[in-house]
Amino acid sequence: MSSGGPDFERMWAELAPVGRSARSGGYFRQPWTAAETELRGWFAEQARDRGLVLDEDPFGNLVAWWRPADADPARPAVLTGSHLDSVLDGGAYDGPLGVASAFCAVDLLRERGIRARRPLAIAAFAEEEGSRFGRACLGSRLAAGAAAWTDVRDLTDRDGVRLGDLLPGGPAEPWLAGIGCYLELHVEQGRALVDHDAPIGVAAGIWPHGRWRFDLQGRADHAGTTRMEDRADPMLTYAMTALAANKQARLAGQRATFGRVEVAPNGTNAVPGRVRAWLDARADSADELAAMVAAIETQARARADRDGTRVEVTAESVSDAVAFDEPLARRVVGLVAGEDPGTARRIPVLPTQAGHDAGILQAAGIPSAMLFVRNPTGVSHAPEEFAPMADCLAGVEALADTLAGLLQ
């Protein structure tokens, strides 16, 4: 094997401490914080070390361009990469695995003497998780024109920092117009590859999904002197709504989660005046998703009537179903399998319930595909997220094999 192994291992060891919590072992790599800024510096260094040309668009997306002498600059480029940010207390692999693998794949292509006939670019999309400003895949949405800068520049983070004060914003050069296809390598976020006994899989599509903010308004009061029957407690409305979400999702075989909640004034000896909670809902069809969210909202309103509270529901970011480009997915399977039909049959093509920048690009008309790397725990968005080194290296090889074919 080539030097892809040791290079990847060194790179992974370099990234391991950045943004890691000593307490949980998880990662806090929120966009434009110190940890994520360090990762941006690392990305620039990787680009410079390889003689790649670094660009940053006005939305914070980083792009490193490889334009080999044999490449026809008029041909649309092949884009690969992923993101560097994490959820709060997330895993090491979701995002950075795709970026690190992309740099190592370029090294492998060069070692193999592959003559690229079209340019290649490596991207690190900004705020993919939406962990700071609440909009998933914010960087890719802005670059693809799927979100307007004027609609998001006033978003604030939990400390009141405004997005527009961190980024120059649009209007921007539509650099994605020069991209012919996108290939994102990503850690698998379930156990399908374990069940298939396969280190590498290919994505078929992404479930429709979204985030809805529930604002529950009640009346703050004394926890001791206010009789139970005299309260308007939004915490009760919230508690019943969270249970309703779980029940609706289980009945329908879909997914619904309240993972974030803010309580005001958040004091032990006060009845809360306001609860704000975010529903993350995902389903195998847009109709199922709409029906599930509507059922949860109906139950929240019914409970609010009993509690004397008010409910307001706001859709914050909703993504339609994505079917990845089928011919490209077939091509990726063929290239990873070395055109051996037996091997190709052992590469699973899987749907995913997780959102990705590749879904945004596909929806914007850029043929996109994803490679998944096996995750034996199946855990993701948590410190236990993991991919064995041998599978990560298989991922780098698979990415390099695929890029070698796409660059012809």
Ligand code: GLV
């Ligand atoms: C992104 O990882 C998401 O699916 O929330």
Ligand code: MN
């Ligand atoms: Mn994620």
Ligand code: MN
């Ligand atoms: Mn991701």
